[in-house]
Amino acid sequence: MTTVHDLRRVDDEAFRHLLDRNAIWSRMVAVGDRLPSLQLVEADLGPIRLDRLRLTGPIVLTFVRYASSPACEAALAHYRDTLAPGLEDLGAHLVAVSPQVPSRLAAVKRRHDLGFFVAADPRHQLIDAFNIGFGCPGADTVLGARHSTLPFAAVVVADRAGTIRFTDIRPDWSTPLPADRIIAAVASFAG
Numbered sequence: 001m002t003t004v005h006d007l008r009r010v011d012d013e014a015f016r017h018l019l020d021r022n023a024i025w026s027r028m029v030a031v032g033d034r035l036p037s038l039q040l041v042e043a044d045l046g047p048i049r050l051d052r053l054r055l056t057g058p059i060v061l062t063f064v065r066y067a068s069s070p071a072c073e074a075a076l077a078h079y080r081d082t083l084a085p086g087l088e089d090l091g092a093h094l095v096a097v098s099p100q101v102p103s104r105l106a107a108v109k110r111r112h113d114l115g116f117f118v119a120a121d122p123r124h125q126l127i128d129a130f131n132i133g134f135g136c137p138g139a140d141t142v143l144g145a146r147h148s149t150l151p152f153a154a155v156v157v158a159d160r161a162g163t164i165r166f167t168d169i170r171p172d173w174s175t176p177l178p179a180d181r182i183i184a185a186v187a188s189f190a191g
Contacts, residue, residue: 028152029130029167035059035158036129040097040119043106048095048119050126051162058092058165058190059158060182063132063151065173066100067108075153075176077112082179084116090183090190093117099124099133101145124149130156132169153177157185165189 037051053059062079064072076096087094094116098105102120109118122145127133133149153173157166166185168177 027131028169029132029154029156029164031164031167033164035156035162035164036126037162038121038126038129040095040121040126041102043102043109043118043120045117048117050158053093053095054158054160054162056091056093058090058160058186060087060092060094060186061126061154061156061158062094062096062176063127063154063156064096064098065150066098067104069173071173072098073108073112075173076108076114076118078176079179080112080114080116083182086179086183087116087186090186092186092190095119097121097126097151099127099145099147099149099151123147124151127151130154155182157182159189 035050035054037049039047039049042048050059062075064075066072079094079096084094096114096116096118099121101122105118105120108114121127124133124147127149132152132154134152136148136150153170153176155166155168155177156164159165166182168181
């Protein structure tokens with residue numbers, strides 16, 4: 001059985017390997033790119049389409065590894081308290097995205113009473129489109145999926161036209177991006 005400790009060790013090793021590759025950061029999603037017209041599976045609602053969701057307001061995508069990750073659960077609870085209210089005032093949608101299967105994400109959504117979208121990308125199509133994923137052997141067990149791809153800690157903001165207006169991609173999940181920076185990014189074009 002793969003433990004969370006094993007995954008942390010593998011995450012660190014996989015991440016170091018990725019950094020050794022050339023130009024990894026330059027291939028990732030950037031301001032000016034387009035939001036792909038993909039479908040995610042929201043933990044409670046089922047399929048949601050990003051191209052339809054953006055028509056009702058800007059989208060803030062925050063990428064997390066999996067529901068049982070202490071750092072990711074802490075980030076989601078932090079964003080519930082500090083980010084979601086400010087985004088709601090701006091008419092923006094917060095969507096937490098994980099490659100974990102929806103049934104496992106539903107548990108964290110309920111446990112932390114998350115009032116925003118918590119969506120699965122189990123075939124990591126969005127993660128791949130943004131080039132923010134890395135292979136992590138053994139992660140498929142925790143994810144409940146057939147793939148072992150995890151995302152970097154990332155926040156991607158798209159406007160109603162589908163243009164990426166802000167990105168922040170980090171190798172470390174332990175310190176979430178401050179909510180005020182995300183709110184300021186959305187306010188700069190939505191206000």
